Amino acid sequence: GSTESFDNVTQIPSYACQRRTSLLHQNKEITDALEILALSASFQGSEARSLAFARSTSVLKCLPFKLQSLQDVKDLPWCGNHCKRVIQEILEDGVCMEVELVKDSEQYQSMKLLTSIFGVGVHTAKKWYQEGVRSLSDLNNNKRKLTAEQRAGLLHYKDLQQHVTREEAEWVEHLVVRALQSYVPDVQVTMTGGFRRGKEVGHDVDFLITHPKEEALNGLLKKAISWLESKGYLLYHHVKARSQSFSKSSTMDGHETCYSIVSLPNYYKHNWDCEAEETLKNLDNSEKETSHNWRAIRVDLVVAPYSEYSYALLGWTGSKHFERELRRYSFEVKKMSLSSHGLFDNEKKCLLPAASEEEVFAHLGLPFLLPFDRNA
Ligand code: TTP
Ligand code: MN
Ligand code: MN
Ligand code: MN
DSSP states (O other): OOHHHHHHHHTOOSSGGGSOBOSOOSOHHHHHHHHHHHHHHHHTTOHHHHHHHHHHHHHHHTOSSOOOSGGGGTTOTTOOHHHHHHHHHHHHHSSOHHHHHHHHOHHHHHHHHHHTSTTOOHHHHHHHHHTTOOSHHHHHHSOOOOOHHHHHHHHTHHHHHSOEEHHHHHHHHHHHHHHHHTTOTTOEEEEOHHHHTTOSEESSEEEEEEOSSHHHHTTHHHHHHHHHHHTTOEEEEEEEOOOSOOOTTOOOOOSEEEEEEEEEEGGGGGGTTSOHHHHHHHSOHHHHHSTTOEEEEEEEEEEOOGGGHHHHHHHHHOOHHHHHHHHHHHHHHHOEEEOSSOEEETTTTEEOOOSSHHHHHHHTTOOOOOGGGBOO
């Protein structure tokens, strides 16, 4: 890199929430490699190692130039010897042997496969791997006890592996808004997660639901779910009730949440503005009877009271690493505890209300970052 770039590097702040990280950057080969090592470490239960790789990956994602030599990373935060070894190998040989070995290993491949099933986390995948499970057919053949979520995950595995496009996400938004508005016409619905950060595809679609009057939200999620179910749109759902007993310092989220799988009819593309049910009536029978004229999409619905909305919006927009860093910064630098419910000042012993995401950043003394710049 040039001298100019080098000067930039020394100014890169340590916490990801202090930096702009857009979706596009110039060192994807290297960050892909480091992300594999982070994932592999988490598969092995080494959370600290996984976090270290995640932090170096995130720093490289905000570099404004393509790395040319190890000199370029000399003064980068979180870029330790292991990370430097990986970078050097990729700069010299185009690949890193350690990463290639991980990718080829049976444990990494099986863990990646198993954790890609909806409802299967690292803990469960590890247990199954130790019991000899290597493939999806191993799971189906075995008389293993699966949760309802995991059964749905396996049933719709192929569909859920495909990316959700923005067009599909917008169709789901239209559907979710219709379901909610049939009970509360002025309900507020916002698409959060990766799509709000500008991603063109996602693994699911996330929505945050709120209303200035708290009573309007009572029972709304359950009613919207029944609406979707009665029209045949719900393939699976699981509701986590609102819990008010969340600890101020924990990252646990107590909002009422619905984790679901929605069926997206294939004909939606030709009939964007039509009511889907009307369209269904007009299809000829041969079209109706094709075995798979819909596809499964993962959808998360979160309900937040208006007073907590800014915190919920910030918390559900991500990225996951950005959220982790924002909480770490709040705690370590500001002595405050951040969650998707609020911000608690541990020294003044008080909650800090916020009417917008901008106000949350201001409470934390951080320059405001647009969702597009939170792709840490
Ligand atoms: P995801 O939907 O898992 O991820 P994503 O939308 O960033 O990416 P993808 O395209 O793969 O779907 O999570 C969305 C955000 O919600 C993420 O920042 C983490 C956050 N979140 C939870 O997932 N669970 C929680 O309990 C809380 C509080 C936040
Ligand atoms: Mn998402
Ligand atoms: Mn994801
Ligand atoms: Mn999600």
